[in-house]
Amino acid sequence: MGNIVSSYSAYAAWTWEVLRRRTAYLDYYNSLLLEGFTPVSLNDDTVVLKLPQSYPRAEKFGLLFPANPELDAITANVFWHPKVFKSVMRFHVVEKAHIDPNDKPIFLPKYPTNRTHCRDVNGTHHIRIYGENVWFQLQCNNLHIDTENIYIGVDFNRTTDMEKRIESGRELSAIYNGSRSLNDPIHVPKRIELHKQSMIAYDIKTAGGTWNDVAVALHGKEILNLNPDEFKKYWQSGRNALKRAEAFIYGDYLRILDQN
Numbered sequence: 001m002g003n004i005v006s007s008y009s010a011y012a013a014w015t016w017e018v019l020r021r022r023t024a025y026l027d028y029y030n031s032l033l034l035e036g037f038t039p040v041s042l043n044d045d046t047v048v049l050k051l052p053q054s055y056p057r058a059e060k061f062g063l064l065f066p067a068n069p070e071l072d073a074i075t076a077n078v079f080w081h082p083k084v085f086k087s088v089m090r091f092h093v094v095e096k097a098h099i100d101p102n103d104k105p106i107f108l109p110k111y112p113t114n115r116t117h118c119r120d121v122n123g124t125h126h127i128r129i130y131g132e133n134v135w136f137q138l139q140c141n142n143l144h145i146d147t148e149n150i151y152i153g154v155d156f157n158r159t160t161d162m163e164k165r166i167e168s169g170r171e172l173s174a175i176y177n178g179s180r181s182l183n184d185p186i187h188v189p190k191r192i193e194l195h196k197q198s199m200i201a202y203d204i205k206t207a208g209g210t211w212n213d214v215a216v217a218l219h220g221k222e223i224l225n226l227n228p229d230e231f232k233k234y235w236q237s238g239r240n241a242l243k244r245a246e247a248f249i250y251g252d253y254l255r256i257l258d259q260n
Contacts (some may be wrong), residue, residue, distance in 0.1 A: 005071035005196045010135035010187040013026050013073040017199055020069035020252040025061055026083040029069055039068050046077035047146050048117040062254050079118050079126055084254050086161040087168040091138040107153040134186045136172055187260050201238050214238035215245040
């Protein structure tokens with residue numbers, strides 16, 4: 001995979017950084033490739049990614065479908081399964097003729113972030129709305145759309161995890177109307193840079209690198225000029241970073257999504 005950690009910092013993207021290094025997931029994905037699996041992807045000519053089947057084993061890892069662990073969350077088009085991503089909101093399409101200007105429904109092409117679409121084998125339409133600091137997922141049952149030129153409204157007709165969904169709805173609207181900046185760390189862990197450093201340390205050691213390699217990657221080549229006693233603390237920080245990485249990767253990584 002190499003030691004490339006995504007610049008996207010939202011909880012949902014960070015969770016993927018953890019999962020794509022988890023041995024069990026790597027084994028699962030590689031077994032799919034051996035079975036002839038063709039990764040699903042969304043290219044410039046595709047409006048909606050359409051899943052040809054369900055993926056029960058991927059769901060056990062929290063995903064809607066298998067995603068390529070060599071890619072970051074954005075490039076791999078990661079969609080978290082609504083069962084584990086508790087802030088997923090339901091939406092409906094608002095007919096243009098029925099729009100009340102006072103309601104200010106969201107017109108998708110004008111939403112100021114990136115978006116990808118997916119329709120699963122059951123006909124549920126999923127929309128992922130994301131930026132470096134934000135990640136929303138929405139879904140609508142039995143919907144077939146082939147264009148983004150739609151108005152949507154958000155529904156709160158489920159009692160489970162209602163607070164998370166309502167808060168996400170507020171944030172979704174605030175970003176759309178400009179009352180909240182995309183530069184705000186809306187869905188970002190407080191220690192995200194420290195977390196990313198842990199993955200860099202993990203990647204270097206997994207690839208056979210030395211502790212010196214880790215220390216230099218985290219703190220710069222200039223530390224090599226320090227005396228042994230001063231250098232020791234940087235060497236130790238690399239060991240601590242690796243421990244943090246292993247705790248994330250081999251722990252209950254899906255708990256990260258609950259913080260979103």
